Amino acid sequence: MNIDNIISQIKKNCNISDAKFWGEYSICGLLLRLRELYRSEKGLKLCERIPYEEISEWMSERENIWKELQDKELEDIIIGESAYGPFEVSNINKKLEERNLIYGAGYGIRMKPSFFLADLISKRRIDNYEVYIAGKEYARDLADYSAMIQDNTIFARVDTTKLLLWGRFEELKARDPKSPLSYAFSRYGINHDDRISDDIERKISLIALSEIETYIYHELGEAIEGEKLGDEWKELLLDLSGRKAEFFTRGIKDLLADTTDKGMINYIIKNQKEGSLGFYIVFLDGYRKLLFSEIVTAFKKFIDSGDWQFIEDARIEGYKKAKRYAERLLSVRKDFHGKVEVSEYIEKEIIDKIKIVKS
Known part of the structure; x- marks a missing residue:
């Protein structure tokens, strides 16, 4: 088995996907992802500085690769004598x-489409x-x-999590010492005034191993x-023509996954993972944050009291709210038949009105 050849094939499909979808990211988001991708491809340590000239040249090369591949279709993965479609994950992993x-x-x-190839650390049910x-x-x-x-x-990715945490x-340093970010890191022994070092990189690697256990329960909640x-929800997502409507709808599903009885927040509560709770607040953004303000209020009360019941109460309320919105979205799809109509209704009659109430 020629591993280098397999890596090359998977990288090509990664580049084909990126070539078609890079425009979906904001400029800031794209640059951040390119930095992460550069660090990953070059095998740099987290604490290593990225030379400006080198990454600039690499970005130019990547832009040229995307231009060449933007009209290409994803390719089969050839392993030995067999060819597998890029989403035949089970057969490829055998x-x-x-x-x-x-x-x-x-x-x-x-x-x-999103792809990765990595070392296998462990496997369980x-x-x-x-x-x-x-x-x-x-x-x-x-x-x-x-x-x-x-x-x-379910795939949980340590390397990617390390980059996000880094x-x-x-x-x-730019955050308030009393911020959720400072709190989250402090639960793992990293302080506001710690400097970049090999020791900090080691600690962040350990945090990543702990945090992916939490993320696994988001995916279980998703399932x-x-x-x-059911399939109606998948069809709803495919029907949406507007970005805001899609992001809102995905945010509802994410909130359901986080707050369901076997989901992420329940796992955090049961295991009293204070660091994970802090990082949940840190990474809560977009429509999830708009919809789930209860958890932010509960977190502040938890910091003062240490009482997990505040978090549990917020979880239950968050699930009820997300369920109501999910039912409403499915009802909207039945009432409107055009993709544009559904998206416009979600944006004007649901999202905009939530924002007015919150303002």
Whole structure:
């Protein structure tokens, strides 16, 4: 088995996906993802400085690659004498697990295909789901999901999580020592005035291993709530023509996943993972933050009291709210038949009115 050749094939599909979807990111978001991708491809340590001239040249080269590939279709992965479609994850992994490697593939926001190849750290079952923990990554695209699910398989990515956490550590000095970010890192022994060092990199690697256990339960929640919502929800997402409507709808599903009885927040509460709770608040953004202000209020009360019941009460209320909105969105799809009509209704009659109430 020629591993280098397999890596090259997966990287090509990553580049094809990025070539078609890079415009979906904001300029700031794209530059951040390119920095992460550069660090990953070059095998740089988290604490290593990225030379400006080198990354500028690399970005220019990547732009040229995207221009060449933007009209290409995803290619099969050839392993030995066999060819596999890029989403035949189970069949590909039957071959790769012999070499302690793991391959992941799925669809993200705006249905962007996402792929990675990494060392396999461990494998286990949780309920009816196979869970793979992925380590050092040899191929990846711009998407930076810490965990992803396909069918009954969950992939949790340590390398990607380390990069996300490192980005937050670099923000730490500029934040208030009493901020959720400072709180989250302090639970893992990293303080507001700590400097970049090999020791900090080691600590962040350990944090990543702990945090992916939490992210696994978001994916379990996704699976549980996905079964409840059924195919109608998937069809709703495909029907949406507006970005705001899609992001809002995905935010509802994420909130259901986080707040369901077997989801992420319940896992945090049961295991009293204070650091994970802090990072949940840190990474709460966009429509999830708009919809789930209860958890922010509960977090402040928790900081003062240490009482997990505040978090549990917010979880229950968040789930009820997300469920109401999910039911309303499915009802809207039945009432309106055009893609544009559905998106416009969600944006004007739901999102805009929530913003007015919150303002």
